[in-house]
Amino acid sequence: MQRMKKMIKKDILYDFLKIFSKSLITSVVIGYFVFNIAYLRNPCVMEENIFWCQEPKVKEERSVIFDQGLIFSEYTKWIASAVFLDFGVFGINDKTEIYTYAFNALSISFSMIIMTLLIGLFISILLIFLQRFRFIAKNIIEPILSLSLIHLAIYAIYFKFFLTDSSIISLLLLCFITALGSGILFDFYTLLNNEHNFIMNKDYVTFARDSGFKPYRFAFKELIMSIIYISTSRIPIIFGSMIIIEILSQGHYQGIGFSIWRNTYQEVNYGAFFGVTFLSVVVFTFSYYLTEYIKLSVLKK
8 A cells, every 4th residue: 555655656746747847848948939039129239148238229130040059059048047046137237136026926927817716716616506596597697607708908997996906805806807807707617517517427426426425525526626627727818818907007916917018118128028938938838737737647538
């Protein structure tokens, strides 16, 4: 028994390392393409750092083809430093660490994403249990789901006065409209409902129900794993919607989306832009591979 437990732990550790290595390799490849874009867009004279801007701003002749030697060399140096969480600083006169800046932005975005997920999950589960009542299903659930098809921007603009309010009520409202808008709730509810019906109609659950046992007790583990899989698969979609909220907040919520937009269009800094983008790619790529692992290895779909 002990030997089996050790083998299971070893397999889980191996799978985790495999997911981590795949996400890291994918992130490095994606990061290289973004690095090329940042290099080409930067209008400044290249001196100590290819991203730093110094006066006068004179655009050099840059080529994504003929400058590959320089780009690859600079990218390799950046990755070597990034391994030790050194993403560089904002500029010669601004020693703000980009990694700290990117991590703080990621923390804000992820806290809002997790809160949005929990709200969407709670509403979806509630609607699934209420749908057994025909009157509620037709007169309450369907209208709520139809409201979810309204674009998030409309909700955000209508409740814009909450975007610059620091209260917990405002934060909950913003996460609620994010969970509701752009079809996110409709999508979340549909996936969870289909998975719930599929699992509850499996032979072992039906047998438990017919034998007088509580079916949810037998299906609990599979239901939980399905919830985790569906929830993690919704993270990139919610992140895309969260960008709208962050930008419309005019800097009140300085998450990943706002930071990328700000350093690309508002206060241009391609070093900060690339650092924030790279960290977000690492995290969301890991989330993607974790979701696929749950789907293929745990749920075996």
